[in-house]
Amino acid sequence: MSTDPKPIPLPVTAVTCLEDRAHVERSTVLDLVAGVQRLRLGPISALAVDRTLHAEVTALTTVGVNSDIRAERTDEPAAGRPATVLDVRIVRDWTPRGPLPSADDDSDLRRRVHALEEERVTLEQRRDRLGARLALLGRLASDVLREIGEGTGHGESERPRWARELDRVDEERDEHGERLRTVEARLSAVTAELVSCRRAMELAEEEPAELVGHVELTVEAPAAGPAGLRLSHLTSCALWRPAYRAVLDGKSLTLETEATVWQRTGEDWSDVRLTLSTARSALATEPPRLAEDRLTLKDRSAAERRTVDVELREEEIGNLGPAPVLGLPGVDDGGEARVLRSPAPVSVPGDGRAHRVPLSAFTTAAHREYACSPELSPLVTQVVRFDNLSGHALLAGPVDLVRDGGFGGRGTLEFAAPGAPVELAFGSRDDYRVVRRAEEKRDTTGITQRTVVTRTVQLYLSRFSGPGERDDRVVALRERIPVSEVAAVEVRLRADACSPVPDEVDAEGIVRWDVALPPGGRRKVTLVYELSASSKVTGL
Template identity: 25%
Template sequence: MIKLQTTITAVTVYPDRARVTRSGAATLEPGSHRLEILELPLSLDADSVRASARGTASARLFGVDVRRDFYTETPAERVRALEEQVESLEDEMRGIDAQDKLLKQEHSTLGELAGQTEIYARGLAYGKVDAEAQMALFDSVRERVKEINAALLELTISRREMERRLQKMQKELDQVRGAKRRERYAGIVEIEVHQAGELTVELTYVVSGAGWWPLYDIRLSGEERPAMAVGYLAQVTQRSGEDWDNVALTLSTARPALAETLPELAPWYIGPVRAQKKKSAPHMMKAAAPAPAQATAGFTLSAKMDDFTVADAVKEAEAALATVETSGAAVTYRVEGAASVPADGAPHKVTVASFELSPNLDYVTAPKLVEETYRRAKATNDSVYTLLAGTANLFSGDEFIGATELELVAPQGEIELYLGTDDRVTVERELKQRTVDKKLLGDRRRLRYGYEITLKNLLPIEAKITLHDQIPVPRHEDIKVKLESAEPKPVEQNELNLLEWELTLASGEEQVVRFDFTIEHPREMSLLRLP
């Protein structure tokens, strides 16, 4: 059995796992050989282990086996070193505890000695000891008690400091351990050599506890000729049980687990409701749950406009860009240069790409919800990169706006981002009419409402604005709602009575949008949620 020393040379990281490649070289003589590769992590999938060989030696590879090894100590050097430090610190703490116990016993003994006043008084009465000797004894006891108290205080302070150090070491140990203690896999490669020479063996295997996800820095600049700079980053994390030091790192969008089986639909059975016997009410009645709040009839703007959360901006780092490759439905990014990712579970950033897009800027507003206009940027992804769903940090020039979630965008797909509010495009919504027809129409009442929305462009350039509003949706067949007039007319009114206008305002221009609608209902019917 030959122990082959190997190092990790390449890693392909998938969203939920990674494929690791180890390589090592050995000079072999003719004959059959079993090469042993030790200290493989427990997170590997034994069925995924594969081996290959090449070199000056003429050899035939028979196969590779995997076995589980057990150790008296954890084989990983960093883990082993931390475990030794933890054990040493625990031994020191046990020594402090022993000293503390002895000092407390001595303190108790001295207290009992000082409490024998009756015996001391009897000795004085019988003349067996003089007062001066007794005072000297008391002084000696008192001084010793002071020394013990000081020593106990010093031990308490030392132990508290050791406990803090121990907690820190244990947390660090939990981070770098990444796998069960004192166990590892070993790979056994069987080779028959026909001609002596050097042979390089590569071992590949898939490990769990690893993955990557995208992170974006999107910076918008310019108004007349806007530009969108996209920084495509990848956050790689792993707790596989072994560090990846100076490896060739590849990121893949493939998901190996989803290729194992095809989802199949089970039969969907339905049937009549079976009558159930009513159960008697318990003596102790539970308090009824509060009724859910009635849903509002407000217009909901695109969720992207509500996704702004203040987050820390990702600092830009100088790094080589990745090379993109496509294989079937998966895309891989080969990071240039060597990368290192320790098995600590912390995210480590690498740069995938940096490119610019040409966005179209406009504004979106729904003043029924909030009297603000939101700046929107739309751009075609004319890069070769597939932008996976992930968090995007947004910048306007040098100003950090916030963060939003970017949906998956393929090459030539459209990116749509909301960049916060802009006070230079104002909007106001006001109820201008609310009347009730005095005459009844066949025992029916008619209500009239009118709204005016005033928009003003204070930008030095023209602004394209998408305006959203609505009229009520009846939920009873005897209630009728009708849009009587709108100026200008909306470009769309859907089945939920959502209205949409596409407006273009020149610099300094003001425009008023007016729409009126009526609501008819039976006179005896009362309506809720009226304006």
């Protein structure tokens, strides 16, 4: 072991923050002597995972530049072989609480705690004495009342004496009761202040017990000289999540990508190269076991051939992604591990709080749209569409929305690949109102006995505008019609009965109108469609 009692510093130089842990890289320069030697380095976080510890020693060569000496790291030195790492391990030390200071060196806070403790003991004794006195007065009052009852039963009447004794007992009970309430109130205040002072003293004066780790490195060096050490390991109590800030200014939008980093590893990360990864190293990598899935065919019965059983099914239109979880959501990376890097060294204190690290920012043209889906919500939302020009994938995360120079709330950004279109909602508008009414009519035709279900949806859209507004606004209204998957059921949009005719109907059955509203304007939109099914269909 090295005879130097002070360990060699081993600072953190690079960190790769994962979804629920961090990969920490440390580097330093060692002054080695020839032969086998054991060095003590650190301190490091006690949360380091022992089995992930890896150390590598590389040789250093000195190069003269303008009469200055600069050390450069090389994988192979000019002469001889580099030093070899024989063993590396983490040794943890438990540092107990330090001894309390002597009475001569007591601080004002400690003297205040001592005074409060003495006052609390005095108040508790006074409270006990007053309680005992009140109990004694209560028994005395009971004795006087019993004497009055017995004397009245024997025909004795000492009304003046009885009245004096009862008045004296009542006065003393009231007096001692008031003194007891005063003592209890003061005792409560002293107890609360004592708890606060003790907590402040623990934070300010008493050193908590600490678990510290050091690295013991055994190295064999062929010759004396400087050498570079690179050590890496995993550690827990560190994670990150993506965050964004969107600023809408006229027809342009600025999107700032940030990473929110939490870490409580027991040490600070100062001026480190930060890399953010969505790799999930804790997940199992074994493929699932394959099991037999037998398919059998059988003939349909006569009843099954005569009828077609159908049902209405709600299906959400969206992309595949990770299932939502309660609490802190995971990182949605689109199914592929993503890596983001901080453009400059960052510092993240180990206080367990959220720290934002800027990653990238870009400004692009944005297309505004006022959209509403009355079946889901009667609110009209301002939606902004733009292309992802950040150069990297936008992971799903919260977005701080800034509009018209002020904070407008917080939204959610979905996963978007580089260059892909992005849709971002900037909150609802209070100057619009949408009312939806729907009715259904069911008929049966004559000979074919086909069932025809006619559904009519009426939308009433109104705009409340200020005195200075003069321009028209276009609101995109979206409704849906069913999409049939069987030939026995037909869905038909009655364009002649719709008012106005829809501007677009896509393959998923989404019907869209672009409704222009002037200031203070009102519009009525009607949608009519039919579901026609043969007599074999049941369940419609």
